[in-house]
Amino acid sequence: MLHDFVSLADLTTDEILGLLEQADDMKRMRRGGKTYRPLEGETLAMIFDKPSLRTRVTFETGIFQLGGHGVVMQSEKARLGERESVPDVARNLDRWVDGIMVRTFSHEAVRELADYADAPVINALTDKEHPCQVLADAQALREHRGDFANIKLAFVGDGNNVCASWFHFAARIPINVSLVCPQGYEIDAETLKFAKANAKGVVTVTNDIEEGLRGADAVYTDVWASMGQEEETAARARVFAPYQVNSKLMAMAKPDALFMHCLPAHRGSEVTDDVMDAPNSIVFDEAENRLHVQKAVMVALMSRSKDGLSPKQRARRG
Ligand code: CP
Ligand code: NVA
Numbered sequence: 001m002l003h004d005f006v007s008l009a010d011l012t013t014d015e016i017l018g019l020l021e022q023a024d025d026m027k028r029m030r031r032g033g034k035t036y037r038p039l040e041g042e043t044l045a046m047i048f049d050k051p052s053l054r055t056r057v058t059f060e061t062g063i064f065q066l067g068g069h070g071v072v073m074q075s076e077k078a079r080l081g082e083r084e085s086v087p088d089v090a091r092n093l094d095r096w097v098d099g100i101m102v103r104t105f106s107h108e109a110v111r112e113l114a115d116y117a118d119a120p121v122i123n124a125l126t127d128k129e130h131p132c133q134v135l136a137d138a139q140a141l142r143e144h145r146g147d148f149a150n151i152k153l154a155f156v157g158d159g160n161n162v163c164a165s166w167f168h169f170a171a172r173i174p175i176n177v178s179l180v181c182p183q184g185y186e187i188d189a190e191t192l193k194f195a196k197a198n199a200k201g202v203v204t205v206t207n208d209i210e211e212g213l214r215g216a217d218a219v220y221t222d223v224w225a226s227m228g229q230e231e232e233t234a235a236r237a238r239v240f241a242p243y244q245v246n247s248k249l250m251a252m253a254k255p256d257a258l259f260m261h262c263l264p265a266h267r268g269s270e271v272t273d274d275v276m277d278a279p280n281s282i283v284f285d286e287a288e289n290r291l292h293v294q295k296a297v298m299v300a301l302m303s304r305s306k307d308g309l310s311p312k313q314r315a316r317r318g
Contacts, residue, residue: 002300003312004114004121008131008168009194016135016172022296023139023289030065030292037067038303042098044070046124049079049104050227054263055124055132058290059101066295068302071097080104080113090116098310099302105228120301120312122294127161127228132297133262134165136289138173140282141218144258148175149201153260154216154253156180156243157270158236159187159205162222162262167191171198179205180212182239209243209252216253220260221245221270237269246272258282 002015011019029036044063048056060070080086080102090113093100100121102110107128114121124132138148145151152175155163159181167187170177171194179187186192186205195203206212213219224240225233243249250257259271259281267273275281304310309317 001311001315002120002297003315005131005297005301006110006114006121006123007129008134008165009171011172013172016138016169019135019293019296019300020139020142022299023135023293026292026295027139027289036065038299039063039098040067042066042068042302042304043096044068044099044101044298044302045093045097045119046070046072047080047100047102047104048072048074050125052103052124054287054290055103058294059124062291062295063099063298066298068098068298079106079109081106081109086112087116089113094118098304099298118313118316120310122297122301125161127226129165129168130161130262131165131168132290132294133162133286134169135293135297137166137220137260137262137286138169139289139293140285141258141260143285144282145217148173150176151217152176152178152202152215153218153220154178154180154213155220155222156209156212156245156249157221157240158185158224158226160222160226163187164191166220167195167203170201170203171195174200176201177203178212178216180209180243181205181207182243183207185239209249213249213252216257218258218260219245219250219253222262223264223266224270240270244270244272245275247274250275250278256280260286263287 063070086109094117100119101124103124105127107126110123110126159179164187166177224236259275261283265271
Protein backbone atom coordinates (compact mmCIF):
# COMPACT_ATOMS: atom_id res chain seq x y z
CA MET A 1 0.00 0.00 0.00
CA LEU A 2 1.43 3.38 -1.01
CA HIS A 3 2.02 5.81 1.86
CA ASP A 4 4.07 8.55 0.18
CA PHE A 5 5.23 9.26 -3.37
CA VAL A 6 8.81 10.43 -2.94
CA SER A 7 10.74 8.24 -5.39
CA LEU A 8 9.82 5.71 -8.06
CA ALA A 9 12.50 3.53 -6.47
CA ASP A 10 10.16 3.14 -3.45
CA LEU A 11 7.38 1.63 -5.59
CA THR A 12 6.94 -1.94 -6.75
CA THR A 13 6.29 -2.87 -10.37
CA ASP A 14 2.62 -3.53 -9.55
CA GLU A 15 2.23 -0.20 -7.77
CA ILE A 16 3.61 1.69 -10.79
CA LEU A 17 1.43 -0.26 -13.22
CA GLY A 18 -1.59 0.25 -10.93
CA LEU A 19 -1.05 4.03 -10.92
CA LEU A 20 -0.74 4.04 -14.71
CA GLU A 21 -4.02 2.11 -15.01
CA GLN A 22 -5.72 4.59 -12.67
CA ALA A 23 -4.24 7.48 -14.64
CA ASP A 24 -5.77 6.02 -17.81
CA ASP A 25 -9.12 5.85 -15.98
CA MET A 26 -8.76 9.47 -14.86
CA LYS A 27 -8.07 10.51 -18.43
CA ARG A 28 -11.07 8.58 -19.79
CA MET A 29 -13.36 10.10 -17.16
CA ARG A 30 -12.10 13.62 -17.82
CA ARG A 31 -12.44 13.20 -21.59
CA GLY A 32 -15.92 11.71 -21.11
CA GLY A 33 -17.04 14.63 -18.93
CA LYS A 34 -17.59 12.33 -15.94
CA THR A 35 -17.32 13.81 -12.46
CA TYR A 36 -15.26 11.84 -9.92
CA ARG A 37 -14.88 13.40 -6.47
CA PRO A 38 -13.43 10.82 -4.03
CA LEU A 39 -11.44 13.49 -2.13
CA GLU A 40 -14.42 15.68 -1.24
CA GLY A 41 -13.48 18.10 1.54
CA GLU A 42 -9.77 17.17 1.56
CA THR A 43 -6.96 19.72 1.37
CA LEU A 44 -3.58 19.45 -0.34
CA ALA A 45 -0.79 21.81 0.80
CA MET A 46 1.50 22.65 -2.11
CA ILE A 47 5.01 23.85 -1.19
CA PHE A 48 6.86 25.59 -4.03
CA ASP A 49 10.48 26.59 -3.43
CA LYS A 50 11.10 26.63 -7.21
CA PRO A 51 9.08 28.05 -10.13
CA SER A 52 6.48 26.00 -12.01
CA LEU A 53 3.85 26.11 -14.74
CA ARG A 54 2.77 22.49 -15.23
CA THR A 55 3.13 21.21 -11.67
CA ARG A 56 1.31 24.14 -10.10
CA VAL A 57 -1.63 24.08 -12.50
CA THR A 58 -2.02 20.29 -12.67
CA PHE A 59 -1.93 19.72 -8.91
CA GLU A 60 -4.29 22.59 -8.14
CA THR A 61 -6.67 21.64 -10.94
CA GLY A 62 -6.36 17.96 -10.07
CA ILE A 63 -7.23 18.26 -6.38
CA PHE A 64 -10.15 20.53 -7.30
CA GLN A 65 -11.50 18.02 -9.85
CA LEU A 66 -11.28 15.28 -7.20
CA GLY A 67 -13.49 17.33 -4.88
CA GLY A 68 -10.73 18.76 -2.72
CA HIS A 69 -8.90 22.04 -2.36
CA GLY A 70 -5.27 23.13 -2.84
CA VAL A 71 -3.37 25.66 -0.71
CA VAL A 72 -0.28 27.06 -2.42
CA MET A 73 2.67 27.89 -0.20
CA GLN A 74 5.14 29.80 -2.32
CA SER A 75 8.29 30.54 -0.38
CA GLU A 76 11.12 31.28 -2.79
CA LYS A 77 12.75 33.48 -0.09
CA ALA A 78 12.89 30.80 2.63
CA ARG A 79 13.23 27.21 1.48
CA LEU A 80 11.63 24.29 3.26
CA GLY A 81 13.46 23.85 6.55
CA GLU A 82 14.94 27.36 6.69
CA ARG A 83 12.25 29.33 8.54
CA GLU A 84 11.50 26.45 10.88
CA SER A 85 12.61 22.86 11.01
CA VAL A 86 11.20 20.30 8.58
CA PRO A 87 9.74 18.18 11.44
CA ASP A 88 7.93 21.27 12.78
CA VAL A 89 6.56 22.08 9.33
CA ALA A 90 5.29 18.48 9.15
CA ARG A 91 3.70 18.62 12.60
CA ASN A 92 1.91 21.88 11.75
CA LEU A 93 0.63 20.78 8.36
CA ASP A 94 -0.62 17.50 9.85
CA ARG A 95 -3.09 19.44 12.00
CA TRP A 96 -4.72 21.07 8.96
CA VAL A 97 -4.28 19.22 5.69
CA ASP A 98 -4.73 15.74 4.22
CA GLY A 99 -1.81 15.67 1.79
CA ILE A 100 1.42 17.58 1.12
CA MET A 101 2.93 18.20 -2.31
CA VAL A 102 6.45 19.60 -2.29
CA ARG A 103 8.80 21.04 -4.90
CA THR A 104 12.12 22.01 -3.38
CA PHE A 105 15.89 21.64 -3.69
CA SER A 106 16.83 19.02 -1.11
CA HIS A 107 15.61 15.47 -1.68
CA GLU A 108 16.58 14.66 1.90
CA ALA A 109 14.25 17.41 3.17
CA VAL A 110 11.35 15.75 1.31
CA ARG A 111 12.26 12.39 2.87
CA GLU A 112 12.35 14.05 6.30
CA LEU A 113 8.97 15.67 5.67
CA ALA A 114 7.53 12.28 4.73
CA ASP A 115 9.07 10.70 7.83
CA TYR A 116 7.55 13.27 10.20
CA ALA A 117 4.18 13.93 8.54
CA ASP A 118 1.22 11.62 9.04
CA ALA A 119 -0.22 13.17 5.89
CA PRO A 120 1.06 11.56 2.68
CA VAL A 121 3.85 13.47 0.91
CA ILE A 122 4.21 13.79 -2.88
CA ASN A 123 7.55 14.76 -4.42
CA ALA A 124 6.89 17.29 -7.19
CA LEU A 125 10.61 17.70 -8.03
CA THR A 126 13.81 17.87 -6.06
CA ASP A 127 17.39 18.34 -7.24
CA LYS A 128 17.61 14.54 -7.42
CA GLU A 129 14.28 13.22 -8.75
CA HIS A 130 11.05 14.09 -10.56
CA PRO A 131 8.84 10.98 -10.25
CA CYS A 132 5.51 12.65 -11.19
CA GLN A 133 7.04 13.71 -14.49
CA VAL A 134 8.28 10.27 -15.46
CA LEU A 135 4.98 8.64 -14.55
CA ALA A 136 3.21 11.10 -16.89
CA ASP A 137 5.83 10.49 -19.58
CA ALA A 138 5.37 6.74 -19.22
CA GLN A 139 1.61 7.09 -19.66
CA ALA A 140 2.21 9.07 -22.87
CA LEU A 141 4.82 6.62 -24.14
CA ARG A 142 2.45 3.70 -23.61
CA GLU A 143 -0.37 5.56 -25.38
CA HIS A 144 1.84 5.98 -28.43
CA ARG A 145 3.73 2.67 -28.40
CA GLY A 146 1.33 0.23 -26.71
CA ASP A 147 3.77 -1.28 -24.25
CA PHE A 148 7.19 -0.73 -22.69
CA ALA A 149 8.75 -4.06 -23.54
CA ASN A 150 11.32 -3.79 -26.35
CA ILE A 151 11.18 0.01 -26.22
CA LYS A 152 14.44 1.93 -26.07
CA LEU A 153 14.33 5.45 -24.66
CA ALA A 154 17.45 7.55 -25.24
CA PHE A 155 17.74 10.36 -22.69
CA VAL A 156 20.00 12.95 -24.32
CA GLY A 157 21.63 15.64 -22.18
CA ASP A 158 22.20 16.04 -18.47
CA GLY A 159 22.02 13.06 -16.10
CA ASN A 160 19.69 15.14 -13.92
CA ASN A 161 16.61 14.66 -11.71
CA VAL A 162 14.29 13.65 -14.58
CA CYS A 163 16.91 11.25 -15.91
CA ALA A 164 17.32 9.66 -12.46
CA SER A 165 13.57 9.01 -12.27
CA TRP A 166 13.75 7.32 -15.70
CA PHE A 167 16.48 5.03 -14.38
CA HIS A 168 14.31 4.23 -11.34
CA PHE A 169 11.42 3.48 -13.69
CA ALA A 170 13.66 1.11 -15.65
CA ALA A 171 14.49 -0.67 -12.40
CA ARG A 172 10.81 -1.60 -12.04
CA ILE A 173 9.37 -1.81 -15.56
CA PRO A 174 10.91 -3.74 -18.47
CA ILE A 175 12.17 -0.96 -20.77
CA ASN A 176 15.61 -0.06 -22.15
CA VAL A 177 16.96 3.34 -21.12
CA SER A 178 20.17 4.90 -22.38
CA LEU A 179 21.64 8.16 -21.09
CA VAL A 180 23.60 9.95 -23.81
CA CYS A 181 25.57 12.77 -22.20
CA PRO A 182 28.82 14.72 -22.21
CA GLN A 183 31.58 13.35 -20.02
CA GLY A 184 31.12 14.52 -16.44
CA TYR A 185 27.32 14.82 -16.64
CA GLU A 186 26.39 11.17 -16.06
CA ILE A 187 23.75 10.19 -13.47
CA ASP A 188 25.09 9.54 -10.00
CA ALA A 189 26.77 6.20 -9.39
CA GLU A 190 24.22 5.07 -6.78
CA THR A 191 21.25 5.53 -9.12
CA LEU A 192 23.05 3.72 -11.93
CA LYS A 193 24.02 0.85 -9.64
CA PHE A 194 20.43 0.53 -8.38
CA ALA A 195 19.02 0.59 -11.93
CA LYS A 196 21.54 -1.95 -13.25
CA ALA A 197 20.98 -4.27 -10.31
CA ASN A 198 17.19 -4.28 -10.76
CA ALA A 199 16.56 -3.56 -14.46
CA LYS A 200 14.65 -6.08 -16.50
CA GLY A 201 15.71 -4.32 -19.71
CA VAL A 202 19.07 -2.78 -20.62
CA VAL A 203 20.22 0.46 -18.95
CA THR A 204 23.32 2.17 -20.29
CA VAL A 205 25.25 5.41 -20.04
CA THR A 206 27.36 6.60 -22.95
CA ASN A 207 29.07 9.76 -24.17
CA ASP A 208 28.83 8.49 -27.77
CA ILE A 209 25.80 10.09 -29.46
CA GLU A 210 25.44 7.63 -32.35
CA GLU A 211 25.80 4.62 -30.07
CA GLY A 212 23.28 5.97 -27.57
CA LEU A 213 20.68 6.81 -30.20
CA ARG A 214 21.00 3.65 -32.26
CA GLY A 215 17.65 1.83 -32.31
CA ALA A 216 15.94 4.41 -30.06
CA ASP A 217 12.11 4.41 -30.16
CA ALA A 218 11.94 7.63 -28.14
CA VAL A 219 14.41 10.49 -27.81
CA TYR A 220 14.02 12.47 -24.57
CA THR A 221 15.74 15.67 -23.56
CA ASP A 222 15.55 18.28 -20.80
CA VAL A 223 17.13 21.66 -20.10
CA TRP A 224 20.94 21.70 -19.84
CA ALA A 225 20.91 23.82 -16.66
CA SER A 226 18.22 22.85 -14.17
CA MET A 227 16.58 25.17 -11.66
CA GLY A 228 19.28 26.15 -9.17
CA GLN A 229 22.09 25.80 -11.75
CA GLU A 230 21.45 29.10 -13.54
CA GLU A 231 24.98 30.40 -12.99
CA GLU A 232 26.32 27.41 -14.97
CA THR A 233 24.14 28.17 -18.01
CA ALA A 234 26.88 29.57 -20.29
CA ALA A 235 29.47 26.92 -19.41
CA ARG A 236 26.93 24.14 -19.88
CA ALA A 237 25.76 25.55 -23.23
CA ARG A 238 29.29 25.03 -24.59
CA VAL A 239 29.65 21.49 -23.25
CA PHE A 240 26.17 20.32 -24.28
CA ALA A 241 26.06 21.91 -27.78
CA PRO A 242 26.91 18.65 -29.61
CA TYR A 243 24.02 16.98 -27.77
CA GLN A 244 21.34 19.36 -29.08
CA VAL A 245 18.34 17.32 -30.27
CA ASN A 246 17.97 18.51 -33.87
CA SER A 247 16.90 16.72 -37.05
CA LYS A 248 20.42 15.35 -37.62
CA LEU A 249 20.44 13.78 -34.18
CA MET A 250 16.85 12.48 -34.52
CA ALA A 251 17.94 10.76 -37.77
CA MET A 252 20.29 8.57 -35.69
CA ALA A 253 17.26 7.04 -33.89
CA LYS A 254 14.56 4.84 -35.48
CA PRO A 255 12.79 6.60 -38.39
CA ASP A 256 9.51 6.83 -36.45
CA ALA A 257 11.12 7.75 -33.10
CA LEU A 258 9.05 9.88 -30.76
CA PHE A 259 10.41 13.12 -29.33
CA MET A 260 9.84 13.73 -25.61
CA HIS A 261 10.62 16.62 -23.23
CA CYS A 262 9.41 17.32 -19.69
CA LEU A 263 9.21 21.09 -20.47
CA PRO A 264 9.92 23.93 -20.12
CA ALA A 265 11.90 23.69 -23.38
CA HIS A 266 14.65 26.10 -24.27
CA ARG A 267 14.09 26.15 -28.01
CA GLY A 268 17.36 26.64 -29.88
CA SER A 269 19.37 25.17 -26.99
CA GLU A 270 18.67 21.53 -26.08
CA VAL A 271 16.06 21.18 -28.85
CA THR A 272 15.31 22.88 -32.16
CA ASP A 273 11.88 24.17 -33.21
CA ASP A 274 11.51 21.62 -36.02
CA VAL A 275 11.94 18.71 -33.58
CA MET A 276 9.67 20.24 -30.90
CA ASP A 277 6.92 20.91 -33.44
CA ALA A 278 7.27 17.72 -35.51
CA PRO A 279 4.27 15.34 -35.77
CA ASN A 280 6.13 12.71 -33.70
CA SER A 281 6.71 15.13 -30.81
CA ILE A 282 4.52 14.10 -27.85
CA VAL A 283 5.60 16.83 -25.43
CA PHE A 284 2.11 18.22 -24.85
CA ASP A 285 0.67 14.73 -24.28
CA GLU A 286 3.27 14.34 -21.54
CA ALA A 287 2.24 17.71 -20.11
CA GLU A 288 -1.46 16.79 -20.21
CA ASN A 289 -0.78 13.51 -18.45
CA ARG A 290 0.72 15.29 -15.45
CA LEU A 291 -2.90 16.03 -14.51
CA HIS A 292 -4.09 12.45 -14.86
CA VAL A 293 -1.20 10.65 -13.14
CA GLN A 294 -1.12 13.08 -10.23
CA LYS A 295 -4.85 12.61 -9.71
CA ALA A 296 -4.17 8.85 -9.60
CA VAL A 297 -1.38 9.42 -7.05
CA MET A 298 -3.57 11.67 -4.88
CA VAL A 299 -6.45 9.19 -4.90
CA ALA A 300 -4.10 6.33 -3.96
CA LEU A 301 -2.51 8.27 -1.09
CA MET A 302 -5.32 10.44 0.23
CA SER A 303 -8.49 8.33 -0.02
CA ARG A 304 -9.89 7.61 3.42
CA SER A 305 -11.51 4.36 4.49
CA LYS A 306 -14.58 4.13 6.75
CA ASP A 307 -12.33 4.76 9.78
CA GLY A 308 -11.56 8.21 8.30
CA LEU A 309 -7.87 7.38 7.86
CA SER A 310 -5.64 7.37 4.79
CA PRO A 311 -3.42 4.28 4.22
CA LYS A 312 -0.42 6.08 5.77
CA GLN A 313 -2.34 7.23 8.84
CA ARG A 314 -3.79 3.77 9.38
CA ALA A 315 -0.35 2.14 9.14
CA ARG A 316 1.10 4.62 11.64
CA ARG A 317 -1.69 4.33 14.15
CA GLY A 318 -1.43 0.58 14.08
N1 CP B 1 7.77 19.63 -16.18
C1 CP B 1 7.53 20.38 -15.11
O1 CP B 1 7.65 19.94 -13.95
O2 CP B 1 7.08 21.64 -15.39
P1 CP B 1 7.01 22.86 -14.37
O3 CP B 1 8.43 23.12 -13.91
O4 CP B 1 6.45 24.00 -15.16
O5 CP B 1 6.14 22.49 -13.22
N1 NVA C 1 15.59 19.26 -14.80
C1 NVA C 1 14.66 20.35 -14.79
C2 NVA C 1 13.27 19.84 -14.86
C3 NVA C 1 12.21 20.91 -14.92
C4 NVA C 1 10.83 20.34 -14.92
C5 NVA C 1 14.88 21.19 -13.54
O1 NVA C 1 15.07 20.62 -12.46
O2 NVA C 1 14.85 22.42 -13.64
